[in-house]
Amino acid sequence: MVKARLNPGTVIEGFRIDDLKHTGGMAHLWSVTREDDGAGFLMKTPVVYEGEDPAAIVSFEMEQMIMPRLKGPHVPRHIANGDFSKQPFIVMELLAGETLLSSLPKLPLPPDAVAELGARIADALQSLHGQGVVHLDVKPSNIMFRPGGEAVLIDYGLAHHRALPDLMQEEFRLPYGTAPYMAPEQVMGIRNDHRSDIFALGALMYFFATGTRPFGDPQRLKGLKRRLWKDPVPLRRLNPAVPAWLQEIVLRCLEVKAGRRYPSAAQLAHDLRHPGQVTLTARAEKLEQDGFFAVLKRRGESPMSLIDDPPSRQADASDAPIVSVAVNLDDMTPELADKLRRTALRILERSPQARLAVLNILKLNRIALDQTLDEQGNNKHVQRLVGLKDWARPLPLDQGRVTFHVLEAIDPADSILDYARINNVDHIIMGARANSAMRKILGSVSAKVAAEAPCSVTVVRNRALD
Known part of the structure; x- marks a missing residue:
C-alpha cells in the first residue's frame, strides 16, 4: 500500500x-x-x-x-x-535550471524580451496542442527552458487529453487552475479548448511586460468570474514603453470570447516574431478600460453567452455512451463481483466506443469528523482506488476505456445519481444490498437509484440473496 x-x-x-x-x-x-x-x-x-x-x-x-x-x-x-x-x-527527465518563476524579481522585462519569451512558449503550446493536449495550467512555475532555448511545459495534472477521459471534469465541480491565468471558459467549466492556453500565455506576457497581473489573484469563484465582463487595464497605461504591436497581441490573447483570440499558438508565435506584420486594431491604441455602461451591459448577459465558439465535441454521445458500474467494496462477494463484471461486458459489447466508469462511494459521517487515513496510516481514498482497479483487472479493456472514481458523500444513492446527471451517464450497473435489518430500516440504495436515475439502470443480484 x-x-x-x-x-x-x-x-x-x-x-x-x-x-x-x-x-x-x-x-x-x-x-x-x-x-x-x-x-x-x-x-x-x-x-x-x-x-x-x-x-x-x-x-x-x-x-x-x-x-x-x-x-x-x-x-x-x-x-x-x-x-x-x-x-x-x-x-x-531531470531538467537543468530553474522555472520561469525565477524571473519575477526582474519584472517588468523589456518588450522585445517579452515577445521572445512568448514566442518560445507558444512554440511549446503548438507542439502540445498538436498532440491533442490542452495544458490548462500555463504559468511561470510550469515553464522551463532547455540549453538550446526550447520552452518545456511541465506539470500535466490539470491537463485535458482529447483521447482520454477527463477525470478532473467528471469528479469535481469547481474549476481547477491558477487564478491569474485561467481563461473565462475554463472558469465556467470548459476544459477542452486549446485557446484557453493562449489566454493563459497572454496573461503571462501581460504580467511580464507590466509587472502587474491583468486580473489580480482572486481566490474565490466570484472574483474569477469578473474577467468575463471586466477588461484589464491596457498595458500601455501601466508601462508606456510597451509598443502598440505588443499590446495588440496581448489583448487579443486576453479576449473573453475564444473565437476572437489567436486560432493557434503557431499564429501567435509568428506575430511575436514579426511585429512589423501585426495588424493593429483599436486594441493597440487603447489607454483606458471599457466604460461603465459597456461593463454593465456585459455583466447583464448570461455568463455562457459571453463565451462563444466552443470547440465541437469529439463524438456524439450516442456513438460513445458512458456506462457506470457502482462497486461496493465493503459488501461484495466474489460471486457478485464476477456478475457485475460479466454484466458490464455484455453492455459494453453493444457499443465498441463505450466507456466504463467504475464508482465507489466513500461514505462520510453526518456529524463526526472524518479521517482520511485508516488506523494503519493508509489513505482511504487510495485504498478504494486500488480496490476498484483490482475489481476491473479481469476486464479486457484498453487503458482510456475504463476510469475509476472514488466519490466522497454522505448519501451513496444521491452521489451516484449526481455523478450520472453531471456526466451524462447512459447506463448504471450496481449490485443489490443483501437482505438485512439495516436494509429494511434505511431502504435500498439500488432502489432509489433505479427510481430516480436519468438513464437505464441494471441491478445485479446473487440468486442466494433472493
Whole structure:
C-alpha cells in the first residue's frame, strides 16, 4: 500500500530517492538515481496526507495517463510510472535550471524580451496542442527552458487529453487552475479548448511586460468570474514603453470570447516574431478600460453567452455512451463481483466506443469528523482506488476505456445519481444490498437509484440473496 511519507535513501522499484527538491499543493518532487546505471531523474509523488484534497490523487492519475503519450523537446521525457497499489510515482527527465518563476524579481522585462519569451512558449503550446493536449495550467512555475532555448511545459495534472477521459471534469465541480491565468471558459467549466492556453500565455506576457497581473489573484469563484465582463487595464497605461504591436497581441490573447483570440499558438508565435506584420486594431491604441455602461451591459448577459465558439465535441454521445458500474467494496462477494463484471461486458459489447466508469462511494459521517487515513496510516481514498482497479483487472479493456472514481458523500444513492446527471451517464450497473435489518430500516440504495436515475439502470443480484 502507498506510503504516506517518503525519505531520502528509500528505494522504489529501482529508483533511490536522493533529496526533496520541491513541495507543492498536490505533489512532491524528488531527485532520484536509478540504481542499475546511476542516471539521475526527477520523481513526482502525490500528496496523500491526512486531510489533503482528493483532487491531488485524481490529477496525479491524469498525469500518469497523459505523460507517456507526449513526445518532443517541449515536454519532459517520461521514464516510468508507479502503481497506486504500491507507491504511485512518475519518473521523468531531470531538467537543468530553474522555472520561469525565477524571473519575477526582474519584472517588468523589456518588450522585445517579452515577445521572445512568448514566442518560445507558444512554440511549446503548438507542439502540445498538436498532440491533442490542452495544458490548462500555463504559468511561470510550469515553464522551463532547455540549453538550446526550447520552452518545456511541465506539470500535466490539470491537463485535458482529447483521447482520454477527463477525470478532473467528471469528479469535481469547481474549476481547477491558477487564478491569474485561467481563461473565462475554463472558469465556467470548459476544459477542452486549446485557446484557453493562449489566454493563459497572454496573461503571462501581460504580467511580464507590466509587472502587474491583468486580473489580480482572486481566490474565490466570484472574483474569477469578473474577467468575463471586466477588461484589464491596457498595458500601455501601466508601462508606456510597451509598443502598440505588443499590446495588440496581448489583448487579443486576453479576449473573453475564444473565437476572437489567436486560432493557434503557431499564429501567435509568428506575430511575436514579426511585429512589423501585426495588424493593429483599436486594441493597440487603447489607454483606458471599457466604460461603465459597456461593463454593465456585459455583466447583464448570461455568463455562457459571453463565451462563444466552443470547440465541437469529439463524438456524439450516442456513438460513445458512458456506462457506470457502482462497486461496493465493503459488501461484495466474489460471486457478485464476477456478475457485475460479466454484466458490464455484455453492455459494453453493444457499443465498441463505450466507456466504463467504475464508482465507489466513500461514505462520510453526518456529524463526526472524518479521517482520511485508516488506523494503519493508509489513505482511504487510495485504498478504494486500488480496490476498484483490482475489481476491473479481469476486464479486457484498453487503458482510456475504463476510469475509476472514488466519490466522497454522505448519501451513496444521491452521489451516484449526481455523478450520472453531471456526466451524462447512459447506463448504471450496481449490485443489490443483501437482505438485512439495516436494509429494511434505511431502504435500498439500488432502489432509489433505479427510481430516480436519468438513464437505464441494471441491478445485479446473487440468486442466494433472493
